[in-house]
Amino acid sequence: METSLKTGSQLTFDFTGRVAVVTGAARGVGRSLVQAFARAGAKVVAVDRDAAGLQETLSLSPDGVAAVVSDISQPEGAQATVDAAIAHFGRLDICVNNAAIAPHTSLLEERAEVWDQVYAVNCRGTFLMTQAAARLMIAGGHGGRIVNFSSAASRRGSPGATAYASSRAAVESFTRVAAIELAPHGILVNTVSPGLIDTQPKPLPPMMSETLSQRIPTLPLARPGQPEEVVAAVLFLASDASSYISGSVMMVDGASAVGSRFSEPVVDDDIRYDWVTGHTR
């Protein structure tokens, strides 16, 4: 089965005949992913532990989406999710591990039980889903694609993000190992690493509004990303266009991990040396 790729000013994808699981589908990037895969012809299993949000995603999506209320941080929740792909659509080709939680607090205030929950969802959930999905893909015998999620926060020293940022970095490392172990089965595993994406609740809570109004002007592109800009990277990694890409981290962060808009260039005006000849003046 071919994923046809059309190019113009936009890339579009045709996932007709493919079945995708998307975790964290009740809002934000996950909801946009469900809609995009379904519009591109895929059958989709949309998973979240938030039943009401999931129902809203379903009502806003085209046909061909099945909803599963499930906690992917638990083995039975992950298994129920991939089983739903077989029960509803008979196969599984793509697994997008988008579900995450991101509570922020200072290192000195961090509580061990919150830390553990971050790792349970962000790391164990990604592991459990990858394992359950890969087992089904191997049994299906036609390979597959797994797209995991990190964050640009994993590369900066982001204050308040000890648990979240380190859990996202762990996913990048996990992805590299999974890519090696699953390669013989034709399963490609990659990570997408977003920067600030416009998924926050509206109207913004006052504290968040103040933080963002200070932060956004410092971003290299001086704006947050839109969910669709993350979706485009995921669809690419799930398509035949990325057939030689595995174990990679695709940054979708408008360069926020590599610098700030206001980084001053370092000007070397040391008058003691002639840099061309190497002579001391």
Ligand SMILES: NC(=O)c1ccc[n+]([C@@H]2O[C@H](COP(=O)([O-])OP(=O)(O)OC[C@H]3O[C@@H](n4cnc5c(N)ncnc54)[C@H](O)[C@@H]3O)[C@@H](O)[C@H]2O)c1
């Ligand atoms: N939004 C951003 O600025 C941003 C920045 C960097 C990285 N990311 C990453 O992008 C992804 C999507 O971000 P978002 O802002 O859309 O997230 P979000 O918080 O809006 O949505 C996450 C979804 O995951 C679900 N979820 C949480 N725990 C779950 C569990 N145990 N089982 C099932 N579902 C569960 C939540 O109910 C929610 O619907 C995440 O992996 C996040 O780490 C987001």
